[in-house]
Every structure is written in C-alpha cells, then in structure tokens.
Amino acid sequence: MTSLDIAFLATGAITVAAALLAVTTRHLVHSALWLVLALGGLAGCYLVLGAELVALVQVLVYVGAVVVLVIFAMMLTRAPIGPSPDHSTSRLHRLLAAVLGAGVTALLLAVLLPLGGEVVARTPVSTTGIAEDIFGTWVWPFEALSLLLLIALIGAFAVSRLTRPAGEVRR
Known part of the structure; x- marks a missing residue:
C-alpha cells in the first residue's frame, strides 16, 4: 500500500463521515457546514x-x-437554526429511509465490486483535455447551472421580503 493509497483512504473516510453527518444532523446550518467538509474532502480525493x-x-x-x-x-428565508418539530419525521420514516439507503448501497456494491478485479489499461488524461470537455462539450449545462443558482438566490431574496398580515404569526 503506497502513501497515495493511504492519503486517498483518509480523505475518503473523512468525506464519507462528513456526508453521513450532513444528512443525519437535525441542525440545518450544521448540515450545510458538514456538506462543505464533504465536498472539500471530495476535492481532496480528486487531488x-x-x-x-x-x-x-x-x-x-x-x-x-x-x-x-x-x-x-437559509439566512434570507429565516430558516430555523436549531431542530424544528415541523421538519422532523417519525421513527418509522427514518427506519424506512435507512432500509432503502442500505438496499441502494447493496445494489451498487453488487454491481461495482465485481468490476474492481478487472485490470483496465489507463490512458493519461491531461488538464487540457478535461478543460476542453468541461468548457467545450459541457459549457451550456455549466452555464445553465450558474443561471439556475442566480435565479434561486433572487427567489430566496424575494421570499425573504414578503410581508405578512399584522395578525399572522410565523411558526
């Protein structure tokens, strides 16, 4: 086992742990911060x-x-910072979600593990080739994503500025 293998396993373990914490925590802001760590760990795996x-x-x-x-x-829409009873589910729903997640994981492992034994000849991939694919072939989906993010940000700002009638209480 080389040092690159150990580094990959370490960054992969950190990424998986952060991803699990991102989907299991009940605090919305903590979940977003764990997502930052998971995506950063994935970037470390790429490195x-x-x-x-x-x-x-x-x-x-x-x-x-x-x-x-x-x-x-979350800040613009004044989402609840701590655990919210409005956004929690019953134990049965959490159990069913865990069973479904375990089933999907088992199916993916059943398909992907047999592929791990095959030796595939690798061709070196250059940064220029990847850049041409991202900004050549995939430039329009990339731009559509940036436009979608801008629209979502403007929508969140508009929702945060809505006024409520005087007697209405926010839950």
Missing part, C-alpha cells in the same frame, strides 16, 4: 488522484457557489 482541475472546479462550483447559496437562502 490525490491527480485531477487538479477537477478538484479546483469542485471547490469553486460546489463549495464556493452551491453551499454559499444554500447558506444565503
């Missing part, structure tokens, strides 16, 4: 694999844009 451009795009687009947008949307 260990030698895909520096993909790691940079991961940090810029997801950590720098998506998570910041989520945090701004």
